Amino acid sequence: MVLRLDYRQPDFEARFAAFLTTKREVSADVETDVRAIVSEVRARGDEALHDFSQRFDGIDTRKLGLAVAAEEIEAAYRSADPDIIAALEFAHDRIVSHHQRQMPQDDRYVDALGVELGSRWTAIEAVGLYVPGGTASYPSSVLMNAVPAKVAGVERIVMVVPARDGALNPVVLAAARIAGVSEIYRIGGAQAIAALAYGTETIRPVAKIMGPGNAWVAAAKRQVFGTVGIDMIAGPSEVLVMADPDNNPDWIAADLLAQAEHDAGAQSILMTRDAGFGEAVVEAVERQLATLSRSETARRSWADFGAVIVVPGWDVAVPLADRIAAEHLEIATDDAETLAARIRNAGAIFIGRHTPEVIGDYVGGSNHVLPTARSARFSSGLSVLDYVKRTSILRLGAEQLQSLGPAAITLARAEGLDAHARSVSIRMNSRDGGLGQE
Amino acid sequence: MVLRLDYRQPDFEARFAAFLTTKREVSADVETDVRAIVSEVRARGDEALHDFSQRFDGIDTRKLGLAVAAEEIEAAYRSADPDIIAALEFAHDRIVSHHQRQMPQDDRYVDALGVELGSRWTAIEAVGLYVPGGTASYPSSVLMNAVPAKVAGVERIVMVVPARDGALNPVVLAAARIAGVSEIYRIGGAQAIAALAYGTETIRPVAKIMGPGNAWVAAAKRQVFGTVGIDMIAGPSEVLVMADPDNNPDWIAADLLAQAEHDAGAQSILMTRDAGFGEAVVEAVERQLATLSRSETARRSWADFGAVIVVPGWDVAVPLADRIAAEHLEIATDDAETLAARIRNAGAIFIGRHTPEVIGDYVGGSNHVLPTARSARFSSGLSVLDYVKRTSILRLGAEQLQSLGPAAITLARAEGLDAHARSVSIRMNSRDGGLGQE
Numbered sequence: 001m002v003l004r005l006d007y008r009q010p011d012f013e014a015r016f017a018a019f020l021t022t023k024r025e026v027s028a029d030v031e032t033d034v035r036a037i038v039s040e041v042r043a044r045g046d047e048a049l050h051d052f053s054q055r056f057d058g059i060d061t062r063k064l065g066l067a068v069a070a071e072e073i074e075a076a077y078r079s080a081d082p083d084i085i086a087a088l089e090f091a092h093d094r095i096v097s098h099h100q101r102q103m104p105q106d107d108r109y110v111d112a113l114g115v116e117l118g119s120r121w122t123a124i125e126a127v128g129l130y131v132p133g134g135t136a137s138y139p140s141s142v143l144m145n146a147v148p149a150k151v152a153g154v155e156r157i158v159m160v161v162p163a164r165d166g167a168l169n170p171v172v173l174a175a176a177r178i179a180g181v182s183e184i185y186r187i188g189g190a191q192a193i194a195a196l197a198y199g200t201e202t203i204r205p206v207a208k209i210m211g212p213g214n215a216w217v218a219a220a221k222r223q224v225f226g227t228v229g230i231d232m233i234a235g236p237s238e239v240l241v242m243a244d245p246d247n248n249p250d251w252i253a254a255d256l257l258a259q260a261e262h263d264a265g266a267q268s269i270l271m272t273r274d275a276g277f278g279e280a281v282v283e284a285v286e287r288q289l290a291t292l293s294r295s296e297t298a299r300r301s302w303a304d305f306g307a308v309i310v311v312p313g314w315d316v317a318v319p320l321a322d323r324i325a326a327e328h329l330e331i332a333t334d335d336a337e338t339l340a341a342r343i344r345n346a347g348a349i350f351i352g353r354h355t356p357e358v359i360g361d362y363v364g365g366s367n368h369v370l371p372t373a374r375s376a377r378f379s380s381g382l383s384v385l386d387y388v389k390r391t392s393i394l395r396l397g398a399e400q401l402q403s404l405g406p407a408a409i410t411l412a413r414a415e416g417l418d419a420h421a422r423s424v425s426i427r428m429n430s431r432d433g434g435l436g437q438e
Numbered sequence: 439m440v441l442r443l444d445y446r447q448p449d450f451e452a453r454f455a456a457f458l459t460t461k462r463e464v465s466a467d468v469e470t471d472v473r474a475i476v477s478e479v480r481a482r483g484d485e486a487l488h489d490f491s492q493r494f495d496g497i498d499t500r501k502l503g504l505a506v507a508a509e510e511i512e513a514a515y516r517s518a519d520p521d522i523i524a525a526l527e528f529a530h531d532r533i534v535s536h537h538q539r540q541m542p543q544d545d546r547y548v549d550a551l552g553v554e555l556g557s558r559w560t561a562i563e564a565v566g567l568y569v570p571g572g573t574a575s576y577p578s579s580v581l582m583n584a585v586p587a588k589v590a591g592v593e594r595i596v597m598v599v600p601a602r603d604g605a606l607n608p609v610v611l612a613a614a615r616i617a618g619v620s621e622i623y624r625i626g627g628a629q630a631i632a633a634l635a636y637g638t639e640t641i642r643p644v645a646k647i648m649g650p651g652n653a654w655v656a657a658a659k660r661q662v663f664g665t666v667g668i669d670m671i672a673g674p675s676e677v678l679v680m681a682d683p684d685n686n687p688d689w690i691a692a693d694l695l696a697q698a699e700h701d702a703g704a705q706s707i708l709m710t711r712d713a714g715f716g717e718a719v720v721e722a723v724e725r726q727l728a729t730l731s732r733s734e735t736a737r738r739s740w741a742d743f744g745a746v747i748v749v750p751g752w753d754v755a756v757p758l759a760d761r762i763a764a765e766h767l768e769i770a771t772d773d774a775e776t777l778a779a780r781i782r783n784a785g786a787i788f789i790g791r792h793t794p795e796v797i798g799d800y801v802g803g804s805n806h807v808l809p810t811a812r813s814a815r816f817s818s819g820l821s822v823l824d825y826v827k828r829t830s831i832l833r834l835g836a837e838q839l840q841s842l843g844p845a846a847i848t849l850a851r852a853e854g855l856d857a858h859a860r861s862v863s864i865r866m867n868s869r870d871g872g873l874g875q876e
Contacts, residue, residue: 084852087845098555101545109539116789117536117803122782124816138853171852208816226671229816233664254864257857293856340831344560351554351833356861359834362846365555366830378562378646378667380828390818392804393778395789396797407525408800414522414609415576418731419695423794426692 003307024265028215038194045200052191068184076170098365102384118393123153128196130211133162139175146179152387162188193220235373236265240326245277253284260301261294267305278308325376441745462703472628472657479632490629506622514608536803540822556831561591566634568649571600577613584617590825600626631658673811674703678764682771683715691722698739699732705743716746763814
């Protein structure tokens, strides 16, 4: 039975607080195993990758090759269902258009004292993109991770994907081709992360590694962090739906289940002002579960982590929604726009009855890689900004050094840093450095 | 004797590659200790903080109070050297002006199909700022961490600073007052990080924790990451100076030592086209070391990690500089601007002979918290962006759902996600949801 919370219950705060801290993931302790795999790849390069691929994925990469050949990618693209290719290309173009607007602008200016300052953005030279194997191998995620890299101007986008028993999902290869991925290797797990971070004979290292993965992949990303950059470690997905009683309970139930079918650890929450509507949605969920191919996963997620929260009005709901800080927030209420404007913490907001969250998963144009597990309080979804970095620029002439120097020297001395002070004073006391040039 | 590398040596590539991977930090294994401290603070709150402060800092916070009172901050500000206060206020105003330009703009638009998309930026509600005690307690770092938070609109900026044997640096308190820090607690170490992440009776939790610290602080930040956001874990500082022979060797030596005096693990590198100039700088470094208050630290850093790299020309130097990806890059050459434009990886670039890096440490206006240890290949210095987060917005009407729906359904089915497909199709097949409303 799904959890019901009512704001008017005397113990609501305690129950809500407990609900917020429910752990939805068991993190397997794979640190030691992963450390061994990573150091093996660092030491033995390609040979280690071949051995691990044989052992974990049951494939002979010595024979097949680590790299997926251009012809293999091309063949996958050509043999795929044309409707799927058309849908991927439609999604791709929308994602490109939206992400182009995220490109940050360089800034260079001279202030009142004549000091030149600037911020200059450049793309990361090479990024790795991890794509899981099996049922979690989503072509849409290939687009979502690769397109912002391409838009940012990243030259090398290197994809790794495990080929369990030799098989690669052709739609994933097609998506990689559409997104402009530069290289694909049929490797996965911690060994693939190690190869991306440290390089091997075949695989040149990258500077940052993105994309979701299992506990081994996540642990490997944490271990190589510093040597390379990594994206956030994504947890199970979640949705919060705020809905008035004049919604069709079946629509709302479908949205809750779209989240629940992802993973037994996913979380679907309905917030409503009408307990009766809440019950109607619960009934609709039960009905729809019956005809779902992934009903077992969805049923577990809904039973273990789902919730219906009844609130007396949206005023009290806003701070609750901010504490939930949902990855996805659907607002299906009258004046949804006003309510959306009041919410501070959410990865993405889907406004109005005709904006199911699923549109954002595929074809909305915005990114579907979003902060999970309440991290929307302090972080953002994936964007072009994740593939660029900023260099600040400072330029003074002799005159500006005279203006800024004294304060710098005072602060350096206050901090006990003599050499800092000298680096400024030595220039102030001899404008040409004794060498005759300005 | 400092390391000399010459591009023309036959083994240059191997020596340069080894130089790049030199580890400059020994990370103490404090994971287990830190885990115990964190769980103690979670379990016992203020009481645990009192106990740890007594044990590690030798102070009785039960008597003194955890919070630093407003009067204490005010008194520190009033009793400080007026020159220092003036310099802090000068620096503060310049940092504010520069960071105001970094504030990202919201974006909301309607595309050709009538789909509304948007990116909305909001400030993080509360951030914690760790300030180390002792000699690494830098007032300038208080400004650099707190000002961008203030500019971003963060409402609560909570500072923690250990008061070893009861003493707090009054200039640090003054800087906090100038920067607009909201609350200050006299606690430090892993226990302070735990208090910021989980809260205690006295300290409400924050959403993100920033600021440098020792191995215990760094390990605690890693452990609470997820519950709260954290900034990058900073390593020892470094500078790369690219200088022509027509510079005063004393100026360049002063800059190298300004970096070296920070920490025995700091790194100062000179890159020049003239071996003779390199030797002149090495001699100047030796001379200046003699009169430096922190000469022992600077000497160790220079001997262990410093380097003079001789290159035949700047063309070959550019890719080397990009591999070094220095936190600070000083360019003191003819046409420094052109050379700067060719460098891709650097935290900050200081252009021209009158822009010593130290200006950027204090009063340039840009931030001095910058990516260390080659991480400028994939990350940026601290900015307003670190204190805000983006929510994406999507809004479709019934018509737009008809346009976008089919591709979403195709992709959902290709990924085996039935409930995803249903969440869209159920709305397409019944425009009003059976309830009569649009």
